[in-house]
Amino acid sequence: MNRNATQFAIPHYGGLYIYDYQNSGFGQPTNIGVYTSHYGLGVAYSPKADILFVSWTDVSGTNTSIEALNSKTLTHLFTLDDHPALVHTGNYSLVSGRLRIAKNGELLAATVTGGVKLYPTRAP
Numbered sequence: 001m002n003r004n005a006t007q008f009a010i011p012h013y014g015g016l017y018i019y020d021y022q023n024s025g026f027g028q029p030t031n032i033g034v035y036t037s038h039y040g041l042g043v044a045y046s047p048k049a050d051i052l053f054v055s056w057t058d059v060s061g062t063n064t065s066i067e068a069l070n071s072k073t074l075t076h077l078f079t080l081d082d083h084p085a086l087v088h089t090g091n092y093s094l095v096s097g098r099l100r101i102a103k104n105g106e107l108l109a110a111t112v113t114g115g116v117k118l119y120p121t122r123a124p
Contacts, residue, residue, distance in 0.1 A: 002045040002052070002071055009052060011040030016054060018074060032074060038063070041086060041097025045071060046121060048105035053080070053121070055097040055110060061087040066099075066110055066119065078123040085113040 001008040006021040015033030019026040033039045033056065041055040052071040057064045064086040068077040086096040098111045101121065108119045 002050070003047050007045075007071060009040070009043040009045075009054075011043055011054070013039055016040035016043070018052075030074065042099035042110070044099040044101040044108060046101060046105045047103060051077065051121070053099055053101065053108055055084070055086060055099055057086050057097060064097075066108075068121070068123070080108065080119045080121075081110075081117075084110060084117065086110075087113060 008019050008026070010017045010019075010029075015031045016039065017029035017031055019029045021027075037058050038056055039058070041057050044053045045051070046053070050071045052069045053066065054069060055064070055066045064084055065082050066080040066084055068080065069075065070077055096111050096113055100109045101107070106121055108121050110117050110119065
């Protein structure tokens with residue numbers, strides 16, 4: 001969920017569902033990505049800015065990335081890693097691609113094949 005609780009994201013096989021708060025509740029989701037070619041593995045919102053970090057993969061695990069999106073416009077801001085060690089996870093949790101951001105918003109942790117990788121959250 002974002003820093004002011006007006007949006008949340010759910011990664012799934014069909015892409016990435018983004019729910020925005022509208023009037024009296026969360027409305028119909030916006031879907032980013034498509035199963036087999038580009039879907040979300042993990043998400044983390046910045047606690048300090050309108051940024052959504054997403055780890056992406058395809059079923060083969062050859063097209064992977066960790067990207068920053070503008071959480072208001074859902075447009076690409078920058079790429080943290082254009083080929084992280086992520087694999088297609090199937091229906092398993094706590095495997096590659098899961099994201100966690102530091103309380104101060106300055107570091108992003110991603111589970112990758114063989115461990116955890118840390119990224120500064122500012123544009124390279």
